[in-house]
Amino acid sequence: MRYLPLTTADRAAMMKVVGVKTVDDLYVDVPAKGRITGLLDLPKHQGELEVERALTAMAGRNRAAGAGPSFLGAGSYRHHIPAAVDHLIQRSEFLTSYTPYQPEIAQGTLQFLFEFQTQVALLTGMEVANASMYEGATSTAEAVLMAGRVTGRPKAILSGALHPHYRDTVRTFTQFSPITMESANPVFDGKEDLSKKAGPDVACIVVQNPDFFGNLHDYSKLAAACRDAGTLLIVAVTEVVSLGAIRSPGAMGADIVTGEGQSLGVGLNFGGPYVGLFACRKQHIRQMPGRVCGETVDADGRRSYVLTLSTREQHIRREKATSNICTNSGLCALAFGIHVSLLGEDGLKRLAALNHASAVLLADELGKVPGVKVLNDTYFNEFTVKLPVPAGPVVDALVKENVLGGVPVQRLYRDRPELANLLLVAASETNTDADRKAFVAALKKVLA
Numbered sequence: 005m006r007y008l009p010l011t012t013a014d015r016a017a018m019m020k021v022v023g024v025k026t027v028d029d030l031y032v033d034v035p036a037k038g039r040i041t042g043l044l045d046l047p048k049h050q051g052e053l054e055v056e057r058a059l060t061a062m063a064g065r066n067r068a069a070g071a072g073p074s075f076l077g078a079g080s081y082r083h084h085i086p087a088a089v090d091h092l093i094q095r096s097e098f099l100t101s102y103t104p105y106q107p108e109i110a111q112g113t114l115q116f117l118f119e120f121q122t123q124v125a126l127l128t129g130m131e132v133a134n135a136s137m138y139e140g141a142t143s144t145a146e147a148v149l150m151a152g153r154v155t156g157r158p159k160a161i162l163s164g165a166l167h168p169h170y171r172d173t174v175r176t177f178t179q180f181s182p183i184t185m186e187s188a189n190p191v192f193d194g195k196e197d198l199s200k201k202a203g204p205d206v207a208c209i210v211v212q213n214p215d216f217f218g219n220l221h222d223y224s225k226l227a228a229a230c231r232d233a234g235t236l237l238i239v240a241v242t243e244v245v246s247l248g249a250i251r252s253p254g255a256m257g258a259d260i261v262t263g264e265g266q267s268l269g270v271g272l273n274f275g276g277p278y279v280g281l282f283a284c285r286k287q288h289i290r291q292m293p294g295r296v297c298g299e300t301v302d303a304d305g306r307r308s309y310v311l312t313l314s315t316r317e318q319h320i321r322r323e324k325a326t327s328n329i330c331t332n333s334g335l336c337a338l339a340f341g342i343h344v345s346l347l348g349e350d351g352l353k354r355l356a357a358l359n360h361a362s363a364v365l366l367a368d369e370l371g372k373v374p375g376v377k378v379l380n381d382t383y384f385n386e387f388t389v390k391l392p393v394p395a396g397p398v399v400d401a402l403v404k405e406n407v408l409g410g411v412p413v414q415r416l417y418r419d420r421p422e423l424a425n426l427l428l429v430a431a432s433e434t435n436t437d438a439d440r441k442a443f444v445a446a447l448k449k450v451l452a
Contacts, residue, residue: 073439077430107311114309129254130283134294137280140264145177151208164188165215194219202233227257248356269339279336293327359385386430405446
Protein backbone atom coordinates (compact mmCIF):
# COMPACT_ATOMS: atom_id res chain seq x y z
CA MET A 5 0.00 0.00 0.00
CA ARG A 6 1.42 3.40 -0.96
CA TYR A 7 2.24 5.80 1.85
CA LEU A 8 0.94 9.28 0.97
CA PRO A 9 1.01 11.37 4.16
CA LEU A 10 -0.22 14.66 2.65
CA THR A 11 -3.83 15.45 1.94
CA THR A 12 -5.05 17.57 -0.95
CA ALA A 13 -5.50 20.46 1.48
CA ASP A 14 -1.93 19.99 2.75
CA ARG A 15 -0.52 20.22 -0.76
CA ALA A 16 -2.65 23.25 -1.60
CA ALA A 17 -1.36 25.04 1.52
CA MET A 18 2.25 24.25 0.63
CA MET A 19 1.83 25.49 -2.94
CA LYS A 20 0.26 28.72 -1.68
CA VAL A 21 3.29 29.37 0.53
CA VAL A 22 5.83 28.87 -2.28
CA GLY A 23 3.69 30.81 -4.74
CA VAL A 24 2.68 28.23 -7.34
CA LYS A 25 -0.75 27.12 -8.52
CA THR A 26 0.05 23.53 -9.50
CA VAL A 27 2.69 20.94 -8.79
CA ASP A 28 3.76 21.18 -12.43
CA ASP A 29 4.77 24.80 -11.81
CA LEU A 30 7.58 23.50 -9.61
CA TYR A 31 9.23 22.00 -12.69
CA VAL A 32 9.19 24.97 -15.05
CA ASP A 33 13.00 24.98 -15.19
CA VAL A 34 13.05 21.40 -16.51
CA PRO A 35 12.84 21.43 -20.34
CA ALA A 36 9.66 19.87 -21.69
CA LYS A 37 11.66 17.20 -23.52
CA GLY A 38 13.12 16.11 -20.20
CA ARG A 39 9.76 15.50 -18.56
CA ILE A 40 7.74 12.29 -18.61
CA THR A 41 4.03 12.56 -19.19
CA GLY A 42 1.83 9.64 -18.32
CA LEU A 43 2.92 6.22 -17.16
CA LEU A 44 6.13 4.55 -18.27
CA ASP A 45 5.88 1.56 -20.57
CA LEU A 46 6.39 -0.91 -17.74
CA PRO A 47 4.26 -3.70 -16.29
CA LYS A 48 2.01 -2.29 -13.58
CA HIS A 49 2.43 -5.23 -11.24
CA GLN A 50 4.58 -8.35 -11.04
CA GLY A 51 5.79 -10.64 -8.30
CA GLU A 52 9.35 -10.46 -6.99
CA LEU A 53 10.52 -13.48 -8.97
CA GLU A 54 9.01 -12.14 -12.19
CA VAL A 55 10.62 -8.74 -11.64
CA GLU A 56 13.99 -10.39 -11.01
CA ARG A 57 13.71 -12.35 -14.25
CA ALA A 58 12.73 -9.27 -16.24
CA LEU A 59 15.57 -7.14 -14.87
CA THR A 60 18.08 -9.95 -15.38
CA ALA A 61 17.03 -10.18 -19.03
CA MET A 62 17.42 -6.43 -19.40
CA ALA A 63 20.88 -6.53 -17.80
CA GLY A 64 21.83 -9.34 -20.17
CA ARG A 65 21.55 -6.90 -23.06
CA ASN A 66 24.61 -5.08 -21.73
CA ARG A 67 28.01 -6.15 -22.92
CA ALA A 68 30.70 -5.96 -20.25
CA ALA A 69 34.07 -4.55 -21.27
CA GLY A 70 35.72 -7.72 -19.99
CA ALA A 71 33.61 -10.00 -22.18
CA GLY A 72 36.05 -9.67 -25.09
CA PRO A 73 38.56 -7.30 -26.67
CA SER A 74 37.68 -3.78 -25.53
CA PHE A 75 39.22 -0.52 -26.71
CA LEU A 76 36.76 1.87 -25.10
CA GLY A 77 37.98 5.06 -23.49
CA ALA A 78 36.73 8.66 -23.76
CA GLY A 79 37.08 9.30 -20.04
CA SER A 80 36.50 5.81 -18.59
CA TYR A 81 39.28 3.25 -18.85
CA ARG A 82 39.60 -0.45 -18.20
CA HIS A 83 42.56 -1.43 -16.04
CA HIS A 84 43.48 -4.44 -13.96
CA ILE A 85 42.47 -3.96 -10.32
CA PRO A 86 44.39 -6.14 -7.84
CA ALA A 87 42.16 -8.49 -5.84
CA ALA A 88 43.53 -6.95 -2.65
CA VAL A 89 41.71 -3.68 -3.40
CA ASP A 90 38.21 -5.14 -3.26
CA HIS A 91 39.14 -7.37 -0.32
CA LEU A 92 40.36 -4.45 1.79
CA ILE A 93 37.57 -1.98 1.01
CA GLN A 94 35.03 -4.61 2.08
CA ARG A 95 36.33 -4.69 5.63
CA SER A 96 33.38 -3.60 7.75
CA GLU A 97 35.15 -0.59 9.27
CA PHE A 98 35.55 0.83 5.76
CA LEU A 99 32.45 -0.48 3.99
CA THR A 100 29.89 0.62 6.56
CA SER A 101 31.36 3.94 7.65
CA TYR A 102 30.31 7.01 5.71
CA THR A 103 30.64 10.74 6.35
CA PRO A 104 32.26 11.17 9.80
CA TYR A 105 30.04 13.75 11.48
CA GLN A 106 32.23 13.41 14.55
CA PRO A 107 35.35 13.21 12.41
CA GLU A 108 38.09 12.89 15.01
CA ILE A 109 36.46 9.70 16.32
CA ALA A 110 36.91 8.08 12.87
CA GLN A 111 40.72 8.08 12.91
CA GLY A 112 40.98 5.29 10.34
CA THR A 113 38.75 7.13 7.87
CA LEU A 114 40.65 10.37 8.36
CA GLN A 115 43.99 8.63 7.93
CA PHE A 116 43.15 7.03 4.59
CA LEU A 117 41.69 10.33 3.34
CA PHE A 118 44.90 12.08 4.44
CA GLU A 119 46.93 9.49 2.53
CA PHE A 120 44.65 9.92 -0.49
CA GLN A 121 45.21 13.68 -0.45
CA THR A 122 48.97 13.13 -0.29
CA GLN A 123 48.87 10.76 -3.26
CA VAL A 124 46.77 13.16 -5.36
CA ALA A 125 49.02 16.11 -4.53
CA LEU A 126 52.11 14.13 -5.52
CA LEU A 127 50.55 12.83 -8.75
CA THR A 128 49.30 16.23 -9.87
CA GLY A 129 52.36 18.17 -8.72
CA MET A 130 50.24 20.49 -6.60
CA GLU A 131 50.61 21.74 -3.02
CA VAL A 132 47.25 20.67 -1.58
CA ALA A 133 44.45 18.28 -2.51
CA ASN A 134 41.02 17.75 -1.03
CA ALA A 135 39.46 14.56 0.28
CA SER A 136 37.89 13.75 -3.11
CA MET A 137 34.76 14.71 -5.03
CA TYR A 138 31.99 13.02 -7.01
CA GLU A 139 33.88 12.48 -10.28
CA GLY A 140 36.00 14.33 -12.80
CA ALA A 141 33.32 16.37 -14.58
CA THR A 142 31.75 17.90 -11.46
CA SER A 143 35.23 18.41 -10.01
CA THR A 144 36.09 20.51 -13.06
CA ALA A 145 32.87 22.47 -12.78
CA GLU A 146 33.64 23.19 -9.11
CA ALA A 147 37.08 24.41 -10.17
CA VAL A 148 35.52 26.93 -12.54
CA LEU A 149 33.26 28.24 -9.78
CA MET A 150 36.27 28.40 -7.47
CA ALA A 151 38.23 30.40 -10.04
CA GLY A 152 35.40 32.89 -10.17
CA ARG A 153 35.52 33.30 -6.40
CA VAL A 154 39.30 33.67 -6.34
CA THR A 155 39.57 36.21 -9.16
CA GLY A 156 36.21 37.94 -8.99
CA ARG A 157 36.06 37.73 -12.78
CA PRO A 158 33.05 36.75 -14.89
CA LYS A 159 34.33 34.58 -17.73
CA ALA A 160 35.60 31.00 -18.16
CA ILE A 161 37.30 29.86 -21.38
CA LEU A 162 37.01 26.14 -22.16
CA SER A 163 39.32 24.33 -24.56
CA GLY A 164 37.89 22.79 -27.71
CA ALA A 165 39.69 19.60 -26.72
CA LEU A 166 38.02 19.34 -23.30
CA HIS A 167 35.83 16.27 -22.81
CA PRO A 168 32.29 17.20 -23.97
CA HIS A 169 30.77 15.78 -20.78
CA TYR A 170 33.04 18.01 -18.71
CA ARG A 171 32.08 21.00 -20.86
CA ASP A 172 28.37 20.29 -20.45
CA THR A 173 28.74 19.82 -16.68
CA VAL A 174 30.53 23.16 -16.40
CA ARG A 175 27.67 24.75 -18.33
CA THR A 176 25.12 23.20 -15.97
CA PHE A 177 26.95 24.36 -12.84
CA THR A 178 27.58 27.90 -14.07
CA GLN A 179 24.23 28.70 -15.69
CA PHE A 180 22.86 30.32 -12.51
CA SER A 181 26.17 31.78 -11.36
CA PRO A 182 27.95 35.04 -12.30
CA ILE A 183 30.30 33.00 -14.52
CA THR A 184 29.75 33.03 -18.28
CA MET A 185 31.26 30.19 -20.27
CA GLU A 186 32.97 30.41 -23.64
CA SER A 187 33.74 27.08 -25.29
CA ALA A 188 36.05 26.75 -28.28
CA ASN A 189 35.16 24.62 -31.31
CA PRO A 190 36.45 21.02 -31.29
CA VAL A 191 40.19 20.87 -31.97
CA PHE A 192 41.44 17.36 -32.70
CA ASP A 193 44.89 18.11 -34.08
CA GLY A 194 46.42 19.21 -30.76
CA LYS A 195 47.36 22.66 -32.10
CA GLU A 196 45.02 24.84 -30.09
CA ASP A 197 46.50 28.05 -28.64
CA LEU A 198 44.48 29.74 -25.92
CA SER A 199 47.25 31.97 -24.56
CA LYS A 200 45.73 35.11 -26.12
CA LYS A 201 42.42 34.40 -24.42
CA ALA A 202 43.82 35.20 -20.96
CA GLY A 203 42.76 38.68 -19.96
CA PRO A 204 41.46 41.02 -17.26
CA ASP A 205 37.90 39.65 -17.46
CA VAL A 206 38.83 35.95 -17.63
CA ALA A 207 38.68 33.98 -14.38
CA CYS A 208 40.11 30.77 -15.81
CA ILE A 209 41.10 28.80 -18.86
CA VAL A 210 40.23 25.09 -18.74
CA VAL A 211 42.29 22.59 -20.70
CA GLN A 212 42.80 18.82 -20.63
CA ASN A 213 45.90 16.62 -20.77
CA PRO A 214 45.90 14.18 -22.48
CA ASP A 215 43.08 15.97 -24.26
CA PHE A 216 39.79 14.43 -25.35
CA PHE A 217 41.29 13.40 -28.70
CA GLY A 218 44.34 11.86 -27.03
CA ASN A 219 46.94 14.56 -27.77
CA LEU A 220 49.61 15.36 -25.20
CA HIS A 221 50.41 18.99 -24.33
CA ASP A 222 52.98 21.10 -22.54
CA TYR A 223 50.97 23.91 -21.02
CA SER A 224 53.94 25.81 -19.59
CA LYS A 225 53.60 28.75 -22.01
CA LEU A 226 49.86 28.91 -21.49
CA ALA A 227 50.41 28.88 -17.71
CA ALA A 228 52.84 31.80 -18.02
CA ALA A 229 50.36 33.78 -20.11
CA CYS A 230 47.62 33.09 -17.58
CA ARG A 231 49.87 34.12 -14.72
CA ASP A 232 50.72 37.43 -16.42
CA ALA A 233 47.03 38.16 -16.94
CA GLY A 234 45.89 37.07 -13.47
CA THR A 235 43.87 34.23 -15.03
CA LEU A 236 43.85 30.81 -13.36
CA LEU A 237 44.82 27.76 -15.42
CA ILE A 238 42.73 24.65 -14.75
CA VAL A 239 44.02 21.35 -16.12
CA ALA A 240 41.68 18.36 -16.22
CA VAL A 241 43.06 14.81 -16.33
CA THR A 242 40.59 12.08 -17.32
CA GLU A 243 43.20 9.27 -17.39
CA VAL A 244 45.10 9.45 -14.10
CA VAL A 245 47.46 6.60 -15.09
CA SER A 246 49.03 9.02 -17.58
CA LEU A 247 50.56 10.92 -14.65
CA GLY A 248 52.93 8.00 -14.22
CA ALA A 249 54.53 8.87 -17.56
CA ILE A 250 53.99 12.53 -18.44
CA ARG A 251 54.88 15.81 -16.80
CA SER A 252 52.44 16.76 -14.05
CA PRO A 253 50.12 19.76 -14.50
CA GLY A 254 51.63 21.36 -11.41
CA ALA A 255 55.10 21.22 -12.96
CA MET A 256 53.69 23.06 -15.99
CA GLY A 257 52.31 25.86 -13.81
CA ALA A 258 48.65 24.90 -13.37
CA ASP A 259 46.74 26.67 -10.61
CA ILE A 260 44.04 24.01 -10.20
CA VAL A 261 44.10 20.37 -11.28
CA THR A 262 40.97 18.27 -11.54
CA GLY A 263 40.62 14.72 -12.67
CA GLU A 264 38.93 11.36 -12.70
CA GLY A 265 40.44 8.70 -10.44
CA GLN A 266 38.42 5.78 -11.81
CA SER A 267 41.41 4.20 -13.57
CA LEU A 268 43.03 3.28 -10.25
CA GLY A 269 41.11 0.98 -7.94
CA VAL A 270 37.64 1.69 -9.33
CA GLY A 271 36.10 -0.49 -12.03
CA LEU A 272 34.13 0.74 -15.03
CA ASN A 273 30.88 -0.30 -13.31
CA PHE A 274 28.77 0.69 -16.33
CA GLY A 275 29.49 4.34 -15.55
CA GLY A 276 29.85 4.74 -11.80
CA PRO A 277 30.36 5.40 -9.01
CA TYR A 278 33.66 7.15 -9.71
CA VAL A 279 35.93 9.45 -7.70
CA GLY A 280 36.85 13.05 -8.47
CA LEU A 281 40.33 14.47 -7.92
CA PHE A 282 40.91 18.10 -6.96
CA ALA A 283 44.20 19.84 -6.16
CA CYS A 284 45.35 23.44 -6.15
CA ARG A 285 47.99 25.86 -4.94
CA LYS A 286 48.09 26.41 -1.20
CA GLN A 287 47.20 30.09 -1.48
CA HIS A 288 43.74 29.13 -2.77
CA ILE A 289 42.97 26.45 -0.19
CA ARG A 290 40.19 28.36 1.56
CA GLN A 291 38.25 28.61 -1.69
CA MET A 292 38.67 24.92 -2.47
CA PRO A 293 35.45 22.88 -2.40
CA GLY A 294 35.06 19.73 -0.36
CA ARG A 295 37.15 19.18 2.73
CA VAL A 296 40.74 18.69 3.85
CA CYS A 297 42.08 16.24 6.42
CA GLY A 298 45.19 17.20 8.36
CA GLU A 299 47.76 15.54 10.62
CA THR A 300 48.48 16.66 14.18
CA VAL A 301 49.23 15.13 17.62
CA ASP A 302 46.82 14.43 20.43
CA ALA A 303 47.14 15.41 24.11
CA ASP A 304 49.53 12.49 24.64
CA GLY A 305 51.76 13.42 21.70
CA ARG A 306 50.53 10.61 19.46
CA ARG A 307 50.04 11.17 15.73
CA SER A 308 46.40 11.95 15.01
CA TYR A 309 44.22 13.14 12.14
CA VAL A 310 41.66 15.92 12.09
CA LEU A 311 39.22 17.50 9.68
CA THR A 312 41.21 20.68 9.09
CA LEU A 313 38.92 22.43 6.60
CA SER A 314 35.31 21.60 5.90
CA THR A 315 33.66 24.12 3.62
CA ARG A 316 30.61 22.04 2.74
CA GLU A 317 27.08 23.27 3.32
CA GLN A 318 26.44 20.41 5.75
CA HIS A 319 28.92 21.79 8.29
CA ILE A 320 28.54 25.56 8.08
CA ARG A 321 25.90 28.05 7.03
CA ARG A 322 24.83 27.38 3.48
CA GLU A 323 25.56 30.90 2.21
CA LYS A 324 29.18 30.62 3.34
CA ALA A 325 29.84 27.21 1.80
CA THR A 326 32.13 27.00 -1.24
CA SER A 327 30.29 23.94 -2.56
CA ASN A 328 27.22 21.81 -2.03
CA ILE A 329 29.10 18.60 -2.78
CA CYS A 330 27.61 16.32 -0.13
CA THR A 331 29.79 13.24 -0.37
CA ASN A 332 33.46 12.58 -0.87
CA SER A 333 33.09 9.22 -2.68
CA GLY A 334 34.93 7.83 0.33
CA LEU A 335 34.92 4.13 -0.59
CA CYS A 336 36.15 4.89 -4.12
CA ALA A 337 38.83 7.20 -2.70
CA LEU A 338 39.93 4.35 -0.44
CA ALA A 339 40.08 1.96 -3.41
CA PHE A 340 42.16 4.53 -5.30
CA GLY A 341 44.54 4.93 -2.34
CA ILE A 342 44.98 1.18 -1.89
CA HIS A 343 45.72 0.63 -5.57
CA VAL A 344 48.25 3.47 -5.66
CA SER A 345 49.89 2.12 -2.48
CA LEU A 346 50.15 -1.37 -3.98
CA LEU A 347 51.73 0.00 -7.14
CA GLY A 348 54.15 2.42 -5.52
CA GLU A 349 56.01 4.99 -7.59
CA ASP A 350 57.92 2.46 -9.68
CA GLY A 351 54.81 0.34 -10.22
CA LEU A 352 52.79 3.31 -11.45
CA LYS A 353 55.55 4.26 -13.89
CA ARG A 354 55.67 0.69 -15.18
CA LEU A 355 51.88 0.58 -15.52
CA ALA A 356 51.96 3.83 -17.49
CA ALA A 357 54.72 2.49 -19.73
CA LEU A 358 52.70 -0.67 -20.44
CA ASN A 359 49.68 1.42 -21.39
CA HIS A 360 51.66 3.59 -23.78
CA ALA A 361 53.37 0.58 -25.35
CA SER A 362 50.02 -1.14 -25.89
CA ALA A 363 48.64 1.97 -27.60
CA VAL A 364 51.71 2.32 -29.83
CA LEU A 365 51.40 -1.28 -31.01
CA LEU A 366 47.70 -0.81 -31.75
CA ALA A 367 48.19 2.50 -33.55
CA ASP A 368 50.88 1.01 -35.74
CA GLU A 369 48.61 -1.87 -36.77
CA LEU A 370 45.50 0.24 -37.30
CA GLY A 371 47.50 2.68 -39.42
CA LYS A 372 48.19 -0.15 -41.87
CA VAL A 373 44.50 -0.85 -42.48
CA PRO A 374 43.49 0.58 -45.89
CA GLY A 375 41.61 3.86 -45.51
CA VAL A 376 42.43 4.26 -41.80
CA LYS A 377 44.61 7.15 -40.59
CA VAL A 378 45.93 7.77 -37.08
CA LEU A 379 45.63 11.53 -36.48
CA ASN A 380 47.80 11.98 -33.38
CA ASP A 381 51.46 12.92 -33.38
CA THR A 382 51.65 12.31 -29.62
CA TYR A 383 49.42 10.31 -27.27
CA PHE A 384 49.48 8.27 -24.08
CA ASN A 385 47.10 5.30 -24.29
CA GLU A 386 44.33 6.84 -26.39
CA PHE A 387 44.30 8.30 -29.89
CA THR A 388 41.96 9.32 -32.70
CA VAL A 389 41.70 7.52 -36.00
CA LYS A 390 39.91 8.70 -39.12
CA LEU A 391 37.93 6.05 -40.95
CA PRO A 392 36.85 6.15 -44.60
CA VAL A 393 33.20 5.86 -43.47
CA PRO A 394 31.16 7.09 -40.45
CA ALA A 395 32.44 5.54 -37.23
CA GLY A 396 29.08 4.81 -35.59
CA PRO A 397 27.95 1.99 -37.91
CA VAL A 398 31.49 0.59 -37.89
CA VAL A 399 31.48 0.30 -34.10
CA ASP A 400 28.07 -1.42 -34.21
CA ALA A 401 29.40 -3.90 -36.78
CA LEU A 402 32.53 -4.53 -34.68
CA VAL A 403 30.35 -5.53 -31.72
CA LYS A 404 28.92 -8.31 -33.87
CA GLU A 405 32.53 -9.43 -34.39
CA ASN A 406 32.98 -9.57 -30.58
CA VAL A 407 35.12 -6.41 -30.43
CA LEU A 408 34.35 -3.17 -28.61
CA GLY A 409 36.25 -1.00 -31.05
CA GLY A 410 36.21 2.44 -29.46
CA VAL A 411 33.92 5.45 -29.14
CA PRO A 412 32.64 7.35 -32.20
CA VAL A 413 33.49 11.02 -31.65
CA GLN A 414 30.16 12.15 -33.06
CA ARG A 415 28.37 10.25 -30.30
CA LEU A 416 29.57 13.05 -28.01
CA TYR A 417 29.41 15.78 -30.70
CA ARG A 418 26.02 15.13 -32.28
CA ASP A 419 25.91 18.61 -33.79
CA ARG A 420 29.22 18.17 -35.62
CA PRO A 421 28.69 16.07 -38.78
CA GLU A 422 32.26 16.84 -39.90
CA LEU A 423 33.48 14.59 -37.05
CA ALA A 424 31.42 11.57 -38.15
CA ASN A 425 34.39 9.53 -39.38
CA LEU A 426 36.50 9.99 -36.24
CA LEU A 427 36.92 7.14 -33.77
CA LEU A 428 38.50 7.35 -30.30
CA VAL A 429 40.52 4.24 -29.52
CA ALA A 430 42.07 3.41 -26.13
CA ALA A 431 44.45 0.60 -25.21
CA SER A 432 45.65 -0.45 -21.77
CA GLU A 433 47.68 -3.12 -20.02
CA THR A 434 44.60 -5.37 -20.20
CA ASN A 435 44.83 -5.67 -24.00
CA THR A 436 46.81 -8.62 -25.34
CA ASP A 437 48.43 -9.21 -28.71
CA ALA A 438 45.43 -11.44 -29.52
CA ASP A 439 43.05 -8.56 -28.68
CA ARG A 440 44.86 -6.19 -31.01
CA LYS A 441 44.95 -8.76 -33.82
CA ALA A 442 41.23 -9.42 -33.37
CA PHE A 443 40.47 -5.69 -33.57
CA VAL A 444 42.53 -5.18 -36.73
CA ALA A 445 41.05 -8.26 -38.41
CA ALA A 446 37.50 -7.28 -37.50
CA LEU A 447 38.02 -3.71 -38.72
CA LYS A 448 39.37 -4.91 -42.05
CA LYS A 449 36.36 -7.19 -42.41
CA VAL A 450 33.86 -4.47 -41.56
CA LEU A 451 35.43 -1.86 -43.83
CA ALA A 452 35.60 -4.33 -46.70
